[in-house]
Amino acid sequence: MGEMPVTAYLIVSALLFTIGTIGVLVRRNPLVMFMSIELMLNAVNLSFMAFAHFLNSVDGWMFVFLVLTVAAAEVVVGLAIIVSIFRTRRSIDVDDLNSLKG
């Protein structure tokens, strides 16, 4: 089987990144917004892996491992905050989060 060109991976990655960005901006549930952010990060990871393979350099692989780790840490903090909001309000819809305005 012939190898796919690096552009194909980059186009998929760009599409995934766009879908993720739209998801964060359009969705109103923090959990779905977090999933969209994960999609953005995975799109970035795909780019890194495609480049690392194409350039034959390990830096890209390194980056992917660290991005995965940091993303997990970020989600842990995010979920903890969501739980604490749910405890005080019984709702996590971001449209209900409107006590700060201006």
Add this chain to the structure above:
Amino acid sequence: MTSQITIEQFWLLSPELSVVLLGFLVLGLDLLTKRRGLVTAVAIIGLAVPTFFSISLATSLFGPRPTSGFFGMLLGDQYSLFFQFLFLIVAFGVMLASYGYAEKYLRVTPGEYYSVILFSVAGMMLMGSTGELITIYIALELTSIPLYILAGFSRTDTRSAEAAIKYVLLGAMSSAILLYGMALTYGVTGTTDLHAIAAVITSPQHGILSGNLMLLAGAVFMFVGFGFKISAVPFHMWAPDIYEGAPTPATLFFSVGSKAAGFAAIMRIFVFGGLASVSGNYLWVMVAIIAAITMTLGNVIALLQTNIKRMMAYSSIGQAGYLLVGLAAVMIHNTAAGILGLLTFLAVYVVTNIGAFAGIIGLADATGKENIRDFDGLGRRSPWIAFGMGLCLLSLAGIPPQAGFMSKLFIFFAAWQQGSGLTWLVVLGLLNSAIAIVYYVNVLWRMFAVDPAKRDRLTIPGSVNLTMTLSVIGIIALTIAFGVLLTHVGTSANSLFTLH
């Protein structure tokens, strides 16, 4: 660059390393003792250790200072040292100012609170001293994740939780955008080392890269990612909500720490990493336009605010605009003059903002209120806090002869020197400074000319008074010894260019 890890390289890392260890120590101390004062004292006095290591690096106490360590990930130039000292001052000021407030309003053990601040400060220090994209990303997340936690620290307050969730969602999204920019830059240049990236971009063989769209997209995405951290318009919308909702000492930390760290990394990537010169050197146009919108929007909306923390949020957006003017001045011809202005401005901004927020924390601590009208007659209710805060606000407004005025002058002068391209920006900046005077003086007017609703003396916690005193001394010292600051900052600014 050495390929071995030696003890000198750990010396280079020792300031950051000791801040992290201090964070763990404070966290562990919480389990052993119930005395809040002791934990706070260890956290604040413990900063002497990283300060000592930074001084030892600055004076080459244990032999010549290594120029880089850990395979070029860590740089030992003057620029790194400048930001190390700046963030140590931030840590000291924030922890000292929050002692009374944390005890009264945050129902957590103090060790948790101080260790989160210390971890974030370690990340900020690393952001100034790394020369490599992976490390910059890790440092950025080490800075940001504790900040998300700090925003939501008052767990029972719904506004605090709301600020935290907004911050974590927007922060994570901006990190993703930044990462995409890093991926594209890595793909085009084939390396994550900023020094090597600069070599690729500026080398004549790679002249084709100057029109490379992918590299341009990479640079723009990275700028957008950092634009969130420094609250530049149009990525500023998180700032007012989060400044208002977060506990006041945490707000102080966001306004000084997050902004200075963002600029530290931006200058590293765009000046040291040579990314300012991608796409035929026209990136400065984007920066100049963002600077113009940022300062105008920040200063105009600040006029309309009734909550002092929201006003300070918009004022800090305005200040980010002035800093971006300096960045545009650096990027247009790649000269050090703008960096000199930027670094001086950041140093003065940190000291003044700590003082201004000490006043807000003092009032919030004593009365639990944080509206601008609550400052009525503060001059009689608490003369020292009102005097110190007034001095800081005048410096932020840029009233001569204060340090705030001189550092702003340096930024505008650096932009003016760059020729006709930035003249309009300087004129707009001066107009904005005039607008800014209105809302700063409004607070001063309320403090000294309006009669208070209640004629009582406020009991301000000693730590807040001490913070105020130190920052007033700091501002006066910076004003008198402005020349000394300039010489030190000058060498830091030049060190960004030496490796080219």
